[in-house]
Each structure stands twice: as structure tokens, then as C-alpha cells.
Amino acid sequence: MCPQTERLERLITEESGECCATDVAERLDSLRSYRPETPAGPDADLTALRTLGNDTRYTIVRLLTAAGRELCVCEINPVVDVSDSAISHALSDLHDAGLVTRRKDGTWRYYETTDRAAAILTALDETRRTDR
Amino acid sequence: MCPQTERLERLITEESGECCATDVAERLDSLRSYRPETPAGPDADLTALRTLGNDTRYTIVRLLTAAGRELCVCEINPVVDVSDSAISHALSDLHDAGLVTRRKDGTWRYYETTDRAAAILTALDETRRTDR
DNA sequence: TGACTATTTGAACAGTCTTTCATATAGTGT
DNA sequence: ACACTATATGAAAGACTGTTCAAATAGTCA
Numbered sequence: 001m002c003p004q005t006e007r008l009e010r011l012i013t014e015e016s017g018e019c020c021a022t023d024v025a026e027r028l029d030s031l032r033s034y035r036p037e038t039p040a041g042p043d044a045d046l047t048a049l050r051t052l053g054n055d056t057r058y059t060i061v062r063l064l065t066a067a068g069r070e071l072c073v074c075e076i077n078p079v080v081d082v083s084d085s086a087i088s089h090a091l092s093d094l095h096d097a098g099l100v101t102r103r104k105d106g107t108w109r110y111y112e113t114t115d116r117a118a119a120i121l122t123a124l125d126e127t128r129r130t131d132r
Numbered sequence: 133m134c135p136q137t138e139r140l141e142r143l144i145t146e147e148s149g150e151c152c153a154t155d156v157a158e159r160l161d162s163l164r165s166y167r168p169e170t171p172a173g174p175d176a177d178l179t180a181l182r183t184l185g186n187d188t189r190y191t192i193v194r195l196l197t198a199a200g201r202e203l204c205v206c207e208i209n210p211v212v213d214v215s216d217s218a219i220s221h222a223l224s225d226l227h228d229a230g231l232v233t234r235r236k237d238g239t240w241r242y243y244e245t246t247d248r249a250a251a252i253l254t255a256l257d258e259t260r261r262t263d264r
Numbered sequence: 265t266g267a268c269t270a271t272t273t274g275a276a277c278a279g280t281c282t283t284t285c286a287t288a289t290a291g292t293g294t
Numbered sequence: 295a296c297a298c299t300a301t302a303t304g305a306a307a308g309a310c311t312g313t314t315c316a317a318a319t320a321g322t323c324a
Binding site: 072073074084085087088089091092106107108109 | 269270271272273
Binding site for chain 1: 134136137139140142143159160163164166167168173174176177178180181182183184185186187190191194195198199203204206207208209210211216240246247248251252253254255256258259260
């Protein structure tokens with residue numbers, strides 16, 4: 001038996017006074033059942049979190065959200081302090097992650113936040129400064 | 133005048149038929165007002181997003197949330213497929229980011245999700261598969 | 265078609281993360 | 295004090311990311 005389940009066995013013994021092999025197996029099954037079978041949801045979540053967890057991209061999404069309307073790339077450029085190229089890359093990543101939508105109008109490109117991005121920002125806003 | 137505001141000037145001209153220097157300045161002021169003065173909130177948000185946007189840490193938080201109770205480190209180890217050390221690092225990072233709480237009992241350490249972590253996961257769950 | 269615009273794309277470098285191994289800390293029981 | 299446990303910490307190596315520059319695409323207007 002691997003050392004990790006030995007530790008778990010000792011924990012269960014402390015908890016309930018006794019512990020047989022079945023108890024360990026049951027606890028392990030119970031814990032493992034919390035892990036998702038298919039990683040599709042988690043993968044999408046991780047992409048969203050990683051994408052939003054970058055200063056430039058986060059700032060752009062905050063800007064779009066605060067504006068409350070779609071913004072043209074040329075409205076974002078003068079406000080965010082990186083190159084046009086970096087902003088284009090950022091918008092592209094955000095779009096791939098499902099956090100903004102894109103609309104073309106001639107040579108202009110307009111971007112707007114999705115509900116998903118808004119929901120994440122709301123969750124953050126409502127729980128800031130809470131240490132519990 | 134920098135090329136970025138020239139582009140903005142052309143956009144405003146297209147929108148409203150005309151555009152003077154004041155119009156550009158006003159639009160810029162309006163856009164810039166969306167940026168936060170102090171980066172304290174954003175910094176905390178970025179830390180939370182970056183911390184949760186990693187497979188190991190995300191999996192641990194999902195596990196804690198699904199369990200609905202605090203878990204001992206030795207209950208997490210056998211379920212998550214990285215070294216004990218990596219899990220300890222992950223839990224430490226999550227704690228620093230305000231996403232889990234820690235409780236000591238003898239040599240055992242128990243971790244539990246915070247409201248902040250739960251809120252983010254809920255936001256993700258409620259907006260998955262929405263492409264708008 | 266050709267000149268000009270707004271935006272995107274690709275390559276490359278610097279910097280940051282994530283993991284592991286080895287070691288350290290702290291708690292318990294003898 | 296000692297042996298033994300559970301967990302944490304530090305350093306280091308490889309993988310990954312984010313930015314910039316240079317060049318490409320696509321739309322507009324003459």
C-alpha cells in the first residue's frame with residue numbers, strides 16, 4: 001500500500017477509533033467521485049481564468065465592462081499602455097476564451113464583454129476584502 | 133498628436149459627421165475614467181484569477197467545494213496526481229490568494245474553500261457553454 | 265489597380281511559473 | 295531526548311507566457 005493511503009488510514013483511525021481496508025477504499029472512492037470524468041468543463045474554466053488573470057487582458061475587460069457598450073480597438077489603444085499588437089493579441093485571446101465578442105464594421109473592429117466575463121468580474125467584486 | 137488619437141479622431145468623425153480636438157479629448161477622458169485609480173482591487177483580482185487558473189490548484193478547489201467540508205491534506209494527496217510537495221505549494225498559494233482557509237489540528241492541516249473561491253466557481257458554472 | 269488605413273499574425277526574446285528533489289519544521293508518543 | 299509523523303519550504307530545471315518588432319491581411323476610396 002502506498003504511503004499516501006497509509007496516512008489516510010491513520011486519519012480515519014483517529015476520526016472513528018477504528019479503520020479497516022474497506023473504510024479506506026470507501027473514503028478514497030468518495031473523494032475521487034468529486035473529480036470530473038470529462039475535462040471539458042474544467043478546461044474551459046482554466047482557459048477563462050488564465051486568460052483573465054493577466055494585467056493587460058483584465059484591464060481591457062474592465063474597460064469594456066465599465067463602458068457598458070462595445071468599444072472599437074482604436075478606443076482601447078490610447079488607454080491601455082502596451083503596443084497595438086499586444087492589445088490585438090490580448091483581444092484575440094479573450095475572444096478565444098469566450099470572454100468578449102467581436103463585430104466587424106469596415107476596417108473597424110468592435111469588442112464587447114460576454115456574460116461569462118461579466119459574471120466572473122461580479123463574483124470578484126462581491127467577494128473582495130472578505131477573508132472568509 | 134500621436135497616431136492612436138488620430139485614429140480615434142477618424143472614428144469620431146465617422147460616428148458624428150464632425151470632430152474637433154475637444155471631442156477627442158472628451159472621449160479620451162471618458163475612456164480613461166474607467167481605469168481604476170488605485171490598483172489594490174485589480175491586484176487582488178489578478179492574484180485570485182492567476183492562482184485559480186492552474187490545473188492543480190483548480191482541481192484542489194473543485195475537490196474542496198464538491199466535498200462541502202474541510203479536507204485534510206492527506207485526503208487531497210491520494211486524489212490529485214502530483215507530488216505531496218506540489219500540493220503543499222498549491223495550498224499555500226491558494227491560501228495567500230484568499231481562496232482557502234487553513235486550520236491546524238496536531239500534525240494534520242485542514243483546508244476549506246472561502247466564499248470568494250465559491251463565488252468564482254459559481255460564476256463559471258452558470259456561464260459555461262454560453263457563447264454570448 | 266494602387267495608395268492608404270485598421271487590425272492581425274508570427275517569430276523571438278525575456279521573464280515568470282510549476283514541478284520535483286532534498287531538506288527543514290513542528291507535533292506526537294515513548 | 296529520541297524516533298517518527300505530517301506538512302512546509304527552498305532551489306533549480308524545464309515549460310510556458312507576454313511583449314515587441316516586422317510583416318501580412320483586409321477594407322476603403324481615388
